[in-house]
Amino acid sequence: MTDYRFGRRVTAMGALLAATAVLAPTAIARPAATPAGNAVNGKKIFVSTACGACHTLKAAGTKSTIGANLDLKKPTFAKVVSILNTGKGSMQSYKALLSASQIKDVATFISTAKH
Numbered sequence: 001m002t003d004y005r006f007g008r009r010v011t012a013m014g015a016l017l018a019a020t021a022v023l024a025p026t027a028i029a030r031p032a033a034t035p036a037g038n039a040v041n042g043k044k045i046f047v048s049t050a051c052g053a054c055h056t057l058k059a060a061g062t063k064s065t066i067g068a069n070l071d072l073k074k075p076t077f078a079k080v081v082s083i084l085n086t087g088k089g090s091m092q093s094y095k096a097l098l099s100a101s102q103i104k105d106v107a108t109f110i111s112t113a114k115h
């Protein structure tokens, strides 16, 4: 009986934590939600940083299938900024390689690119 109640509490906590995890990135990304960078410069950075070694993005003329297809995923500005800062799965963080303004430029290029 006691175990059952404890189990329910743990489940409720888990749900709460999961909800927090889903909401948190949105809350953090909100201030930088508008593509405010320089897309032309962002394209140069996309090419020179070799994002295309792993990603397909028509606007940059790249066709690799190692990482997500950015023409299909169409990530938002906020999502690109977030992933470049933190990394994801087998993709490293670019925080040490690119400045905050370069990250903004790449995110602007990707999120406003024609697919």
Ligand code: HEC
Pocket (backbone or CB within 6 Å): 046, 049, 050, 051, 052, 053, 054, 055, 066, 067, 068, 073, 074, 075, 079, 080, 083, 084, 088, 089, 090, 091, 092, 094, 106
């Ligand atoms: C070594 C390969 C590799 C390189 C280089 C790389 N990525 Fe990635 N990227 C990945 C992989 C793999 C994922 C998928 C991660 C996952 O979902 O687990 C990913 C995911 C992403 C996503 C998320 C797509 C989505 O909407 O789910 C974005 C945006 C992205 N990369 C942008 C970039 C940019 C910009 C660069 C260059 C600065 C870059 N990547 C360089 C492998 C790479």
